[in-house]
Amino acid sequence: MMRADAARNLDAVLRTGARLLAEDPATTIATIAAEAGLDRRTVYRRFPTREALLTAVFRAKLDSANRVMDEARLAEAPVAVALHRYVEGIVPVSREWPLDVRRMMREDPDANVLREEASGRLDRFLRRAADEGLLRADVPISWARAMLDHLVDTAAHGFPLLDPPQAADLVVDTLLNGVGRG
Structure with a gap:
């Protein structure tokens, strides 16, 4: 089972990613992470690629x-x-x-x-x-x-x-x- 903070972070990354990638398909993971309020390394650990x-x-x-x-x-x-x-x-x-x-x-x-x-x-x-x-x-x-x-x-x-x-x-x-x- 995922910790509550990890689940919140995942949700934030997915929702932010959906919005930003819909606006610009070339959006980087670093941009998504920053917009979601997370360190890009945190996002890269979960998602190694766009x-x-x-x-x-x-x-x-x-x-x-x-x-x-x-x-x-x-x-x-x-x-x-x-x-x-x-x-x-x-x-x-x-x-x-x-x-x-x-x-x-x-x-x-x-x-x-x-x-x-x-x-x-x-x-x-x-x-x-x-x-x-x-x-x-x-x-x-x-x-x-x-x-x-x-x-x-x-x-x-x-x-x-x-x-x-x-x-x-x-x-x-x-x-x-x-x-x-x-």
């Missing part, structure tokens, strides 16, 4: 996203309820871990496998939403998924003052009802 740190950040983001999906009960809860829970939980994750997951595919093949598994969970959930009649039958699931991802990203980063419940209300309503008057 790639090792990046892998840890990606995995922390994936772990957080998987916890959100578990808590949303995507397979069991009513679709609209599960969707709202998912969005309300994933918006803060997206804000806390702003690194683009597409980078993960290039940087860490093992993490990419985990990302694909998480992505499959969302695809199955949206298939369930379509099967239950909450999504139009003439719209491909891949389109609905792209819209969900884009709406979450827009809520998380385009409207940073929007709190997660409000973001979830907007995303769910927009995904399920659109913005037109129909």
